[in-house]
Amino acid sequence: MQRRSLLLAAGASLALPTVSAFAAAPKARVVIVGAGMAGTTLAKFLRLWDRGIAVTLIDRNPQYISNIMSSLVLTGQRSLAQLTYRYDALRQRGVTVVTDDVAAVDPVTARVTLASGTVLQADRVVLAPGMAFDSPAGAYDDQRMPHAWQAGPQTTLLAQQLAAMPAGGTVVLTIPPAPYRCPPGPYERACLLADWLRVNKPGARLLVLDANPDFVTEKDNFSAAFFGLHAGVIEYRTSVVIESVDAPSMTLFTNGGEVRADVINLIPGQRAGRIVSDTGLATANGGRFAPVDVLSYASTAAPLVHVIGDSSATTQPKAGHIANQEAKVCADALVRSFNGLALDPAPVTNSACFSTITQSQASWLTAVFQYDAASRSMVSVANASGASNGWSAGHFQDMNTWFNALMADSFA
Ligand SMILES: Cc1cc2nc3c(=O)[nH]c(=O)nc-3n(C[C@H](O)[C@H](O)[C@H](O)COP(=O)(O)OP(=O)(O)OC[C@H]3O[C@@H](n4cnc5c(N)ncnc54)[C@H](O)[C@@H]3O)c2cc1C
Incomplete structure (x- = not known):
C-alpha cells in the first residue's frame, strides 16, 4: 500500500509550476468530450497547472456514476447513490461544464458540434468518451441479458434479476x-457473485464463459479462487465464442453448444466511444480503438485531437x-505545448487494481509503465509491478482507501 500511495502521488508529480491566470482572452481553448475518469482529471489538472487555459468539459449526463465498485451494488454492499459524483468542484476550479x-467533431478544424446545435471552436479537442458495446447477433435484448458494465440502470436491473432468481x-x-x-473486472465480479450466491441462493451455479483462452490477468489469485474457494459454485469455460443469442428463451448459442440460464450477465465486446469511431479515429485493434502518441495522447491521425x-x-x-x-x-x-515548452520525454504511469x-476480502494488482523511446509505447516496469499473494480483509479495507483517493483526485 505504501508503494501504491507513492505511485498514485507520482502521477501528480508531472505538474508544472502553475502558470498565472489570464486577464482577458485565454491563451488556449480546450474542449473535452466526456466527463468520466479521464475527462474530469484532465479538466482539473489543466486548470491547476495553467489557469490561462479555458477548459470546457461536456458530458451527456449531469453527474457521473462510477463503474469502479459497481459490482458491489449487485450484492447490496453499495448503492448507486454512493457511487455518484458531481461536477461542482470542477466548476469551482473554473471549468465550464x-x-x-x-x-460531431471536425478533426481538422477542431470544431465540436453539440446535439443542441451549439458549435464550439477549440484549439485542441480531447476525446474521453469511454467505450461502446458491440451488439451480439440474434435476438439480443440488454434488458433480458444486462451487461451492467456501464454503471447505472443496467446495474440495478442485474441486481434485481439476481435477487429474483430462485x-x-x-x-x-x-x-x-x-x-x-477493466481486465480483472469480470473475474472479480464472478468471485463476488459466487460468494453471494452461496449464502443467498443455496445450490445456485455460476457458469463463466470466457472468450479468452485463459484468465486475462491475475491468474494465480483468480485460479485459486475459481478452482478452490468457489469450486462448488463456479464452472469456468475458456475460448467460448458467443455466436448468437435468443433473449426470449434466455439462450446463448456458442461454439461449444447451447447454454440456457435463469440470469445472463452478457458483457459484449467493446470498442472506442462512438464519437471516436464517427470521427474516423478508431483505426487500431481492427478498427476498435484510437491509436495515439503516448507522449501527449494526440491522435496519430489528427494532431489537434487527443484521445x-x-x-x-x-x-x-x-x-x-x-x-x-x-x-x-x-x-x-x-500545458507545455501552449507555453512553448518541449514535451516530457519519459512519462511514467501506474495502475492499482x-x-x-469474497464480499469482505480482496486481492490486488499493480503495474507501472514507462515510456520506451524505441517502441514509442508504454512498457511495464517488471520490478515495480506485481500482485498480492492471495487475498485478505485488510486488502478489502485498502481498496476503499484507494478508491476514495482516486475519485477525489479526479472529481474534487
Ligand atoms: C464493473 C466495473 C468495475 C471496474 N473496476 C475498476 C477498478 O477497480 N479499477 C479501475 O481502475 N478501473 C475499473 N473499471 C474501469 C473504469 O470504470 C474505466 O476504465 C474508466 O471509467 C474509463 O474512464 P473513461 O474516462 O475512459 O470513461 P468513462 O469513465 O466511462 O467516462 C466516459 C464519459 O463520456 C461520456 N460520453 C460518451 N460519449 C459522449 C458524447 N458523445 N457526448 C457527451 N458525453 C459523452 C459518458 O457519459 C461518460 O460520462 C471498472 C469498470 C467496470 C465496468
Whole structure:
C-alpha cells in the first residue's frame, strides 16, 4: 500500500509550476468530450497547472456514476447513490461544464458540434468518451441479458434479476475478448457473485464463459479462487465464442453448444466511444480503438485531437486509474505545448487494481509503465509491478482507501 500511495502521488508529480491566470482572452481553448475518469482529471489538472487555459468539459449526463465498485451494488454492499459524483468542484476550479451530447467533431478544424446545435471552436479537442458495446447477433435484448458494465440502470436491473432468481438457479457471466474495460473486472465480479450466491441462493451455479483462452490477468489469485474457494459454485469455460443469442428463451448459442440460464450477465465486446469511431479515429485493434502518441495522447491521425481513457489504443489496461494517469500526461503535454515548452520525454504511469474475492476480502494488482523511446509505447516496469499473494480483509479495507483517493483526485 505504501508503494501504491507513492505511485498514485507520482502521477501528480508531472505538474508544472502553475502558470498565472489570464486577464482577458485565454491563451488556449480546450474542449473535452466526456466527463468520466479521464475527462474530469484532465479538466482539473489543466486548470491547476495553467489557469490561462479555458477548459470546457461536456458530458451527456449531469453527474457521473462510477463503474469502479459497481459490482458491489449487485450484492447490496453499495448503492448507486454512493457511487455518484458531481461536477461542482470542477466548476469551482473554473471549468465550464456543459450537459449535452456531442454529436460531431471536425478533426481538422477542431470544431465540436453539440446535439443542441451549439458549435464550439477549440484549439485542441480531447476525446474521453469511454467505450461502446458491440451488439451480439440474434435476438439480443440488454434488458433480458444486462451487461451492467456501464454503471447505472443496467446495474440495478442485474441486481434485481439476481435477487429474483430462485435458489438452485443458474447464472451465466460472459467475458468478452480482450481488450475490454477493466481486465480483472469480470473475474472479480464472478468471485463476488459466487460468494453471494452461496449464502443467498443455496445450490445456485455460476457458469463463466470466457472468450479468452485463459484468465486475462491475475491468474494465480483468480485460479485459486475459481478452482478452490468457489469450486462448488463456479464452472469456468475458456475460448467460448458467443455466436448468437435468443433473449426470449434466455439462450446463448456458442461454439461449444447451447447454454440456457435463469440470469445472463452478457458483457459484449467493446470498442472506442462512438464519437471516436464517427470521427474516423478508431483505426487500431481492427478498427476498435484510437491509436495515439503516448507522449501527449494526440491522435496519430489528427494532431489537434487527443484521445484518453478507454477509447485510446495503448499497451496500458483500460482502467479508471490508467484513465486518470493518461489524463495527467495529456494535461502536462498540453500545458507545455501552449507555453512553448518541449514535451516530457519519459512519462511514467501506474495502475492499482483491487479485486473482490469474497464480499469482505480482496486481492490486488499493480503495474507501472514507462515510456520506451524505441517502441514509442508504454512498457511495464517488471520490478515495480506485481500482485498480492492471495487475498485478505485488510486488502478489502485498502481498496476503499484507494478508491476514495482516486475519485477525489479526479472529481474534487
Ligand atoms: C464493473 C466495473 C468495475 C471496474 N473496476 C475498476 C477498478 O477497480 N479499477 C479501475 O481502475 N478501473 C475499473 N473499471 C474501469 C473504469 O470504470 C474505466 O476504465 C474508466 O471509467 C474509463 O474512464 P473513461 O474516462 O475512459 O470513461 P468513462 O469513465 O466511462 O467516462 C466516459 C464519459 O463520456 C461520456 N460520453 C460518451 N460519449 C459522449 C458524447 N458523445 N457526448 C457527451 N458525453 C459523452 C459518458 O457519459 C461518460 O460520462 C471498472 C469498470 C467496470 C465496468
